[in-house]
């Protein structure tokens with residue numbers, strides 16, 4: 001287990017969480033010969049749980065920059081035949097009513113891809129030696145001595161130390177709780193039902209698009225996509241007033257995340273939709289329950305005690321909005337790597353001082369936090385608007401729905417964000433301040 005005593009010459013980095021953020025950070029930081037990484041994970045094993053996860057051009061480009069082509073190949077992620085980021089179809093008529101086009105993406109490997117989260121996690125894991133991953137290590141508290149390092153306490157009573165702690169422990173981050181104990185998550189009112197099954201089950205259905213497709217309805221949506229390794233996935237959802245005690249009992253608290261749910265929740269919800277959606281819901285053998293659309297406000301800082309930072313969902317609890325969590329996590333990890341290597345170049349033999357570590361963390365935060373603040377603003381405004389509509393019991397008209405789909409999601413700024421450019425801007429701004 002990592003401790004300050006092991007290798008005084010190299011920077012000891014502890015990463016808590018082996019999700020997409022933690023694994024990407026570990027792969028990136030291990031490129032630096034003067035950095036030693038240890039990963040701590042609360043799970044007892046790294047099984048293939050979860051459903052589909054989307055990576056946009058931003059995250060895919062970053063994984064390629066890290067030399068991880070094998071993690072983004074068609075053997076791991078699925079890309080449809082058309083170079084279009086998102087297709088929107090009408091819930092009732094099934095016609096295409098909107099598309100999100102790429103603005104500046106020409107490399108096919110950077111076209112939006114859908115992964116089984118387990119496939120992506122396993123692909124990343126191949127780049128990390130198993131001996132640096134410590135399972136059954138749930139972080140329960142952490143403290144910093146700015147000069148000496150960080151001390152982490154785990155649920156099993158063990159303690160680890162490091163020079164730098166990276167909280168990559170997701171939306172309910174224990175690292176964040178250790179330094180921002182009053183941080184609160186709010187349920188957005190959204191609950192998803194997801195099913196993953198063998199793609200052969202959809203062969204008999206006429207008209208299933210080869211491209212990943214969102215069907216938009218006035219009240220909810222339906223998403224379906226092929227995944228690599230001959231899998232298929234569907235996602236339906238329910239939006240409720242997050243303050244409604246009935247919805248809270250039934251959906252927010254009504255089942256555990258990833259718990260098997262009654263398939264009729266999906267089939268009944270989409271019974272009046274177009275024949276393709278209806279047939280997809282009917283062939284789906286089982287679904288799981290994801291009441292995990294929780295959001296939090298922007299954190300005023302991501303740097304704690306000069307030696308702790310957050311990446312991924314731990315840093316920005318945006319509740320899965322715009323299917324961007326995976327790519328954001330990857331870009332956070334990469335920005336942190338860029339910041340650390342700029343302050344602490346690979347050729348340096350001396351460990352960075354406390355001041356240099358703090359400088360790197362600030363540079364990372366300046367690169368990423370404004371982007372996350374912008375996203376969280378949009379997410380909270382959208383959630384409020386959705387709740388207002390539910391409370392007013394107003395439904396979007398067909399014209400409004402079509403106009404919304406025609407406008408598309410308006411999220412190119414998110415999915416095509418260039419983390420390297422942002423880093424360079426943050427670096428230039430920081431050198432002007434000196």
Ligand SMILES: Cc1cc2nc3c(=O)[nH]c(=O)nc-3n(C[C@H](O)[C@H](O)[C@H](O)COP(=O)(O)OP(=O)(O)OC[C@H]3O[C@@H](n4cnc5c(N)ncnc54)[C@H](O)[C@@H]3O)c2cc1C
Nearest residue numbers: 017019020021042050051138139169170174312313325326
């Ligand atoms: C098991 C799992 C399945 C998921 N499935 C999907 C999915 O199907 N589709 C989708 O869009 N998103 C899914 N997500 C969320 C998605 O992965 C993230 O929103 C996004 O990838 C950002 O990743 P992250 O690494 O920041 O957080 P996460 O992917 O949530 O990873 C956080 C990691 O930290 C660990 N952890 C949490 N608390 C502690 C603690 N106190 N001590 C030690 N370890 C801790 C968790 O077990 C987890 O491995 C899933 C998350 C998890 C944990």
